[in-house]
Amino acid sequence: MGKAGIAVWRLSGPASGEILDRLSGGRPRPQARRATHRYLVTPEGALLDDGLVLWFPGPASATGEDMVELHLHGSLAVARALPPILSNLGARAAMPGEFTLRGFHHGKMSLLAVEGLAALLDSETEAQRRQAMRTLSGEGSAQVARWRAHLLRARAVLESAIDFPDEEDIPAQIAEEVRPALVALYGELQTALAEAKDARRLREGIEVAIIGPPNAGKSTLLNALLKEDRALVSSLPGTTRDIVSARLEIGGRVVEILDTAGIREATTDDIERAGVERSRDAAARADLVIACSPAGAPPPAIDTDAQILAVATKADEGRAASDPRLAISVHSGANWDRFLTAFTEAVLALGGGGLFAYERQRLLIGEAATAVERILAADLADPELLAEQVRAIGHTLDALTGKIGTEDILGEIFSAFCIGK
Ligand code: GDP
DSSP: OOOEEEEEEEEESTTHHHHHHHHTTTOOOOOTTOOEEEEEEOTTSOEEEEEEEEEEOTTSSSSSSOEEEEEEEEOHHHHHHHHHHHHHTTOOOOOBTHHHHHHHHTTSSOHHHHHHHHHHHHOOSHHHHHHHHHHHTTHHHHHHHHHHHHHHHHHHHHHHHHHOTTOTTHHHHHHHHHHHHHHHHHHHHHHHHHHHHHHHHHHHOEEEEEEOSTTSSHHHHHHHHHHHOOSSOEEOOOOTTSOEEEEEEETTEEEEEEEOOOOOSOOOOHHHHHHHHHHHHHHHHOSEEEEEEETTSOOOOOOOSSEEEEEEEOGGGTTOTTOOSEEOOTTTOTTHHHHHHHHHHHHHHHSOOOSOOSHHHHHHHHHHHHHHHHHHHSOOOOHHHHHHHHHHHHHHHHHHHTSSSOHHHHHHHHTTSOBTO
8 A cells, every 4th residue: 555646456257347336326227347437425415536447347358257457546545444444345355366377277378377467466577577478478378289189190190099999000100190299399398497497597606616726816707797787786784705796787687696605725714614514515506607717726626417607807917818718807907898798798608598487387297298208108009008108298287387286376376465555
């Protein structure tokens, strides 16, 4: 609740139209989906506010039910006066995400689109918004429909084989006809899985760890990066021995940078040792590691599968010429632009396209891919068994779009929504 120019009130459910009639003080119900001016009145007949009202008869509404929108003044007094009136007329406050949930139950959106909406509401950067809109607008469901078409082809062949069980040469023929559909499906599932990691990085942010010995200039580097970005910066305080993290936007991507305690082989100080352990973990987990040490010094030894951007620091101290790495100095500004370009390129190389940005989606696609792989590895001799296996893969894909078996995960998804969505 707050002061605003306009406040939009949404009602959904079978009593919506009647509630609108009562609030309109007996004026006729507006034409469907037409913004119409109305004075709203209390049940006692006193004037409450005036504004635009909209009537969305179901099922052609966002929730699939009868819906009403009241565009009233964003006044605190109106906002306080209206809820008890609505509740007297039979309405109650919506749960977080309940409008979307009702829309989902009435087949207005797939579960993929719901997740796209959640991602859109969370999106901070342009790239995240675009990715979310692709899923929200149905690209994910269209992709799943193409996968289902491969299965349908396989099933059509199998069912005709089951209908004519006496023909001798059917098994070999089936194998020949079913295999291409399954091979195509397998390839597409694998592509989606490969992209899922990128998609998730785009949605959640790319983890970058700055690693190097103590006094390499890591904190100085992080602080200089924070100055580059004014949009997203939020840094967590910590001691010099601990990890400090900051979220910022690099090349339109959300990047989570971890500044870590210096990696040093032997240390006697317990607290410092714990810090070094954590920095090893951070390096192992990161998507990208900025590995630095002063120019002329050996680069830090790091054990990681992440991409590494090797940097020599303190280039102003005179030992940069002999160092093969990109030598930068935060103090003098030497090579700063080149460093930023290299960093941005490394970040952009990590978070690409890909539609399936949620772990739930990745797990189900992985499950389907494994099942197809298992079928392809066995000999496709028994058409009945094969038909059963193909059906099971169809169920996995239905779970992906939310057509079946989703009650347990719905709560988890919708609890992340805000009220009124
Ligand atoms: P960290 O322990 O790796 O985080 O290193 P710091 O960022 O705390 O820096 C250690 C010391 O190196 C500080 O005294 C910094 O002022 C200094 N330093 C950082 N960057 C530069 C640089 O570009 N040139 C020079 N000459 N000194 C630097």
